[in-house]
Amino acid sequence: MERRSAQRRRVLALAAVTGFLFAGCAAIVEEFRAFGIGDQFVANYDSSRMAIQAIEADTLPDDDEYFAGRLAAAQILDTYDPYGDPEANRYINLLGQTLALASDRPVIFSGYRFMILDSDEINGLATPGGHIFVTRGLLRLAENEDEVAAILAHEISHVAYRHGAEAIMETRGRNLALRAEALNYRVAAVGLDSSAIGRATTVLEERVQSVVNRLLGDGYSQEAEVEADLGAIQILLKLGYDPHAMIRVLERLEESERLAGREKKGFHKTHPNPGRRIREINRRLTNYGGLTTVDTQIASRRYRSSLGNI
Amino acid sequence: MRTVLLVTLMLVALFVFAVDAGDPLFVQVRDTELRSGPGFLSPIQDRLGFGQELEYVAERSGWMQVMVTETGVTGWVHAAAAKENRATQMQLQGEQTARTVTSREVALAGRGFSENIEGEYGNQNRVDFSRVDELETRRVDPEEIVSFVTEASLREDFLKEAE
Numbered sequence: 001m002e003r004r005s006a007q008r009r010r011v012l013a014l015a016a017v018t019g020f021l022f023a024g025c026a027a028i029v030e031e032f033r034a035f036g037i038g039d040q041f042v043a044n045y046d047s048s049r050m051a052i053q054a055i056e057a058d059t060l061p062d063d064d065e066y067f068a069g070r071l072a073a074a075q076i077l078d079t080y081d082p083y084g085d086p087e088a089n090r091y092i093n094l095l096g097q098t099l100a101l102a103s104d105r106p107v108i109f110s111g112y113r114f115m116i117l118d119s120d121e122i123n124g125l126a127t128p129g130g131h132i133f134v135t136r137g138l139l140r141l142a143e144n145e146d147e148v149a150a151i152l153a154h155e156i157s158h159v160a161y162r163h164g165a166e167a168i169m170e171t172r173g174r175n176l177a178l179r180a181e182a183l184n185y186r187v188a189a190v191g192l193d194s195s196a197i198g199r200a201t202t203v204l205e206e207r208v209q210s211v212v213n214r215l216l217g218d219g220y221s222q223e224a225e226v227e228a229d230l231g232a233i234q235i236l237l238k239l240g241y242d243p244h245a246m247i248r249v250l251e252r253l254e255e256s257e258r259l260a261g262r263e264k265k266g267f268h269k270t271h272p273n274p275g276r277r278i279r280e281i282n283r284r285l286t287n288y289g290g291l292t293t294v295d296t297q298i299a300s301r302r303y304r305s306s307l308g309n310i
Numbered sequence: 311m312r313t314v315l316l317v318t319l320m321l322v323a324l325f326v327f328a329v330d331a332g333d334p335l336f337v338q339v340r341d342t343e344l345r346s347g348p349g350f351l352s353p354i355q356d357r358l359g360f361g362q363e364l365e366y367v368a369e370r371s372g373w374m375q376v377m378v379t380e381t382g383v384t385g386w387v388h389a390a391a392a393k394e395n396r397a398t399q400m401q402l403q404g405e406q407t408a409r410t411v412t413s414r415e416v417a418l419a420g421r422g423f424s425e426n427i428e429g430e431y432g433n434q435n436r437v438d439f440s441r442v443d444e445l446e447t448r449r450v451d452p453e454e455i456v457s458f459v460t461e462a463s464l465r466e467d468f469l470k471e472a473e
Contacts, residue, residue, distance in 0.1 A: 061338070061417065061420065062338055062339060063338070063360075063417065063420065063421050063424060064420070064424070066340075067424040067425075067427070067428055070428065070439070070442055071428065071431065071437065073442045073445065074432075074437045074438065074439050074441070074442050075437070077438075077441040077442060077445075078437075078438070082441060082444075082445075089448070093448045093450055094450050094454060094455070094458050095458070097450040097455065098450075098455045098458055098459060098464075101350060101455065101468060101469070102468040105390065106350070106388065106390070107339060107342070107388040107390040107391050108339070108390070109338075109339045109340055110339070110340045110446065111340075111449070113445050113446055113448050114448065115445050115448075131442065131445060131446075145462075201427050201430045201431050201434065204424075204427050204428070204431055205431060205435075208431075238465060238467070238468055239459070239464045239465050239468070240463070240464045240465040241464070293463050293464060293465055294462055294463060294464055295461075295462045295463040298461055298462045298463075299462045302461075302462070
């Protein structure tokens with residue numbers, strides 16, 4: 001008796017899960033229709049699994065992230081000038097690319113690249129393509145290699161957790177229309193339909209704007225910032241750096257915010273409420289045993305010779 | 311309740327672990343290295359480019375053992391560097407009949423497409439890519455990373471081969 005009811009439960013569960021999957025697909029097709037686009041997908045509903053799967057995966061393909069990131073990077077470098085010091089930039093890339101290898105997403109379409117921006121403003125920016133920018137003002141919040149590592153690891157985590165791609169996808173609701181359009185263009189490209197390029201440019205433009213607005217405007221959500229902090233801590237621990245470096249940087253950020261008064265610009269605007277972030281990190285580090293391996297003498301020597309005059 | 315969980319897990323597993331030995335894969339990053347072992351420091355056997363065809367052999371904690379279809383050479387790539395190459399029936403814009411396209415084909419077309427679109431967008435908005443291009447040349451050799459890590463006694467586990 002018991003076995004039979006267990007069997008029935010299993011069948012019911014299977015039916016429920018399968019039903020749920022099909023309902024999901026049908027809902028997407030309905031949404032396609034609601035937006036009045038993607039007709040070829042609707043017409044070939046059964047044969048459009050690949051497109052539907054890509055949309056359901058809720059992420060952009062790596063090369064889409066990269067191209068949107070490149071354009072966002074070009075806009076950032078239109079706003080800010082690079083800081084020319086080759087030794088400082090070399091150090092940032094060596095440290096940054098080491099941290100990226102220890103992250104949850106060490107491999108991205110075109111790799112992680114780091115650049116110092118010649119600005120006193122406190123700001124850090126990461127495009128979905130892995131272009132990471134830190135201002136001289138932000139680097140001045142750090143006093144040693146562990147703390148520079150914390151800053152870079154935070155930005156790397158924004159890329160690793162695809163926060164830029166999320167910004168793209170949130171632009172128009174869940175942005176199904178935009179993603180369906182983009183897929184349409186890809187499919188059109190297989191058929192070498194060149195007339196689609198003009199409209200595809202509009203799609204790209206919207207994508208870039210949503211990334212740039214997020215990076216230079218409102219900033220990521222508080223949840224994304226906390227997630228990037230915790231990702232950074234994981235990277236610091238993996239390498240044997242002091243994870244409390246992240247807290248020290250945030251404390252100095254809070255202090256500089258206090259000194260700056262009410263006017264919120266740059267990093268203060270895009271990275272609000274350091275106090276809450278510090279509490280989240282402390283909660284995560286409750287059981288941390290304090291096992292750093294970093295040779296502070298050597299680390300501080302190379303930090304001073306590269307970023308001593310930042 | 312446990313049964314429901316089990317069935318769900320099995321279904322999820324079906325979707326997630328769908329790659330079998332011999333299944334086609336394609337490189338989905340700009341370029342990557344084929345290494346003799348599952349780690350970032352294992353000797354490089356070959357350099358692979360976007361869209362290159364591979365065959366899946368095995369997987370070990372985030373790394374995939376693959377055979378390069380063109381050369382028959384077997385080695386390891388990071389799992390994020392290659393993706394399953396599925397074939398799907400699709401009706402194409404401007405064509406009356408549906409034909410089979412692979413995800414590799416779509417990705418390849420998308421890439422050329424993205425470059426075209428970038429050019430188009432760049433012209434319309436007078437975007438200057440020279441600084442971005444300079445930034446993208448900033449590569450660091452794995453050897454430099456090793457000496458950076460060991461010199462300051464940082465942990466090296468993440469550089470070791472997966473077990």
